[in-house]
Amino acid sequence: MNLTETQQKFVQTWGTLGNNWGINKTMAQVHALLLISERALSTEEMMDSLQISRGNANMNARALVDWGLVTKEMVSGDRRDFYSAKKDIWVIARQIAKQRRQRELEPVISALAELRTEMPKDSAHAEMLKRVNDIQDFSIKVDKMLEKFEKSDENWFYKTLLKMM
Amino acid sequence: MNLTETQQKFVQTWGTLGNNWGINKTMAQVHALLLISERALSTEEMMDSLQISRGNANMNARALVDWGLVTKEMVSGDRRDFYSAKKDIWVIARQIAKQRRQRELEPVISALAELRTEMPKDSAHAEMLKRVNDIQDFSIKVDKMLEKFEKSDENWFYKTLLKMM
DNA sequence: TTAAACTTTCAATTATTTCTGAAAGAAAAA
DNA sequence: TTTTTCTTTCAGAAATAATTGAAAGTTTAA
Numbered sequence: 199m200n201l202t203e204t205q206q207k208f209v210q211t212w213g214t215l216g217n218n219w220g221i222n223k224t225m226a227q228v229h230a231l232l233l234i235s236e237r238a239l240s241t242e243e244m245m246d247s248l249q250i251s252r253g254n255a256n257m258n259a260r261a262l263v264d265w266g267l268v269t270k271e272m273v274s275g276d277r278r279d280f281y282s283a284k285k286d287i288w289v290i291a292r293q294i295a296k297q298r299r300q301r302e303l304e305p306v307i308s309a310l311a312e313l314r315t316e317m318p319k320d321s322a323h324a325e326m327l328k329r330v331n332d333i334q335d336f337s338i339k340v341d342k343m344l345e346k347f348e349k350s351d352e353n354w355f356y357k358t359l360l361k362m363m
Numbered sequence: 364m365n366l367t368e369t370q371q372k373f374v375q376t377w378g379t380l381g382n383n384w385g386i387n388k389t390m391a392q393v394h395a396l397l398l399i400s401e402r403a404l405s406t407e408e409m410m411d412s413l414q415i416s417r418g419n420a421n422m423n424a425r426a427l428v429d430w431g432l433v434t435k436e437m438v439s440g441d442r443r444d445f446y447s448a449k450k451d452i453w454v455i456a457r458q459i460a461k462q463r464r465q466r467e468l469e470p471v472i473s474a475l476a477e478l479r480t481e482m483p484k485d486s487a488h489a490e491m492l493k494r495v496n497d498i499q500d501f502s503i504k505v506d507k508m509l510e511k512f513e514k515s516d517e518n519w520f521y522k523t524l525l526k527m528m
Numbered sequence: 529t530t531a532a533a534c535t536t537t538c539a540a541t542t543a544t545t546t547c548t549g550a551a552a553g554a555a556a557a558a
Numbered sequence: 559t560t561t562t563t564c565t566t567t568c569a570g571a572a573a574t575a576a577t578t579g580a581a582a583g584t585t586t587a588a
Contacts, residue, residue, distance in 0.1 A: 202487060204478065204481055204482050204483065204488060205488070205491060207478060207481075208478055208491060208494075208495065211471065211474045211475065211478065215467065215471045218385060218466070218467045219384075219385055219467065220383060220384055220385030222575085223576085224576075224577085233494045234490050234491040234494055235490065236489075236490045241534090250577075250578090251577060251578045251579065252535085252536095252578085252579075253536080253537075253538085253577070253578060253579065253580095254576080254577055254578070256535065256536065257536090257537090257576095257577090260536090277532095277533060277585075277586065277587095278533085278534065279534085279535075285493075285494070286497075287494075287497040287498055287500075287501045291501065302380065302383045302384065306376065306380045309376045310376070313369065313372060313373055313376065316369055316372075317369050318367070318369065322367060323367070323369060323370070324401075325399050325400065325401045326369070326373060326399040328450075329373075329398045329399055329450070332451075332452040333452055335452075336452045336453075336456065355504075358523075387545085388546090389546080389547080406565080407564095415548090416547060416548045416549065417548085417549075417565085417566095418547070418548060418549070418550095418566080418567075418568085419546080419547050419548070421565065421566065421567090422546095422547090422566090422567090442555080442556065442557095442562095442563060442564055443563085443564065443565090444564080444565075529588100531586105531587085531588075532585100532586085532587080532588090533584100533585085533586085533587095534583105534584080534585080534586095535582105535583080535585095536581105536582085536584090537580105537581090537582075537583085538578105538579100538580100538581095538582100539578105539579105539580100539581105540577105540578085540579095541576105541577080541578075541579100542575105542576080542577070542578085543574105543575085543576070543577085544573105544574080544575070544576085545572105545573085545574070545575085546572085546574085547571080547572070547573085548568105548569105548570090548571075548572085549569105549570100549571105550567105550568100550569100551566105551567085551568090551569105552565105552567075552568100553564105553565080554563100554564085554566090555562100555564085556561105556562085556563080556564095557560100557561080557562070557563090558559100558560080558561070558562085
């Protein structure tokens with residue numbers, strides 16, 4: 199897979215976006231590459247296209263599988279692993295929402311809940327108590343909203359959007 | 364401001380969360396500190412509480428002002444700057460949404476739009492064209508949703524949440 | 529078996545980000 | 559003016575994260 203200039207620019211853009219959102223740049227680039235490829239790619243092809251090492255390609259491809267954004271595919275008569283990205287943007291968005299909720303939001307909700315039980319009810323902690331309560335309530339709301347989104351279909355999103363406006 | 368163990372834990376938790384979301388850990392910690400303080404704090408107090416250098420305290424406090432999460436306050440008869448965080452979680456959430464939209468989402472939307480105009484209409488770019496179109500459409504939807512959220516009040520959010528469920 | 533073709537791991541290296549602290553800058557007080 | 563008190567900047571140091579590449583591990587074929 200030899201990238202045209204335009205394709206490289208896309209891969210680059212996606213990498214920058216990912217990076218801004220706290221995602222490894224290479225991981226985002228591998229994802230971009232797979233997104234615009236019409237067939238599944240081997241590790242070798244990813245290494246070539248993105249000029250990265252074998253270890254890096256392998257690690258990031260598997261991280262993407264972990265995130266549920268990419269699937270590993272076997273081609274009969276070929277011993278190599280091939281990777282292919284899910285192409286539906288709604289599926290992708292939902293998957294990312296799901297993973298971030300699990301990995302980043304839920305731990306905070308638990309940590310805050312724990313903090314709440316441990317918190318002395320004295321005046322030194324009065325301000326903190328307010329903040330922790332507020333943030334906890336808010337986080338749970340966001341959590342529920344994301345959960346709903348994860349289970350939704352595209353159509354639901356459109357309808358909700360309409361209702362919102 | 365000498366932190367109790369519980370307060371330290373909160374600051375720590377907030378720092379970890381921020382870090383996960385691609386935000387500088389210290390910046391998140393300074394924010395947490397200001398969130399649970401009932402009065403505005405001086406640079407010196409932030410340095411003490413978080414065990415960080417003057418430069419670091421100053422830089423991150425000002426970054427928070429940049430993000431619109433913190434305001435600089437002057438106390439008459441005192442030459443020092445004091446910093447105080449906005450306390451309302453809805454205001455905070457909206458402000459973060461606004462900033463991330465501006466800083467991270469809009470650049471991607473422009474980059475994709477530009478890409479779209481430059482993209483050759485040949486078969487080598489067919490797959491990419493589909494992806495770029497889909498992502499672009501989706502990004503604009505999210506952009507609009509965030510814009511709506513930014514201008515909303517707490518009440519609107521609750522109502523929308525209800526409608527969604 | 530043994531060899532071949534691939535994948536995975538991980539210690540060492542490289543790159544990036546963050547932090548420090550001292551120096552320079554700015555504003556008020558003496 | 560000069561001094562004092564505080565803020566800001568920024569080059570270098572430290573910490574963290576990402577990447578490499580070679581060796582070890584696996585699986586299939588010969």
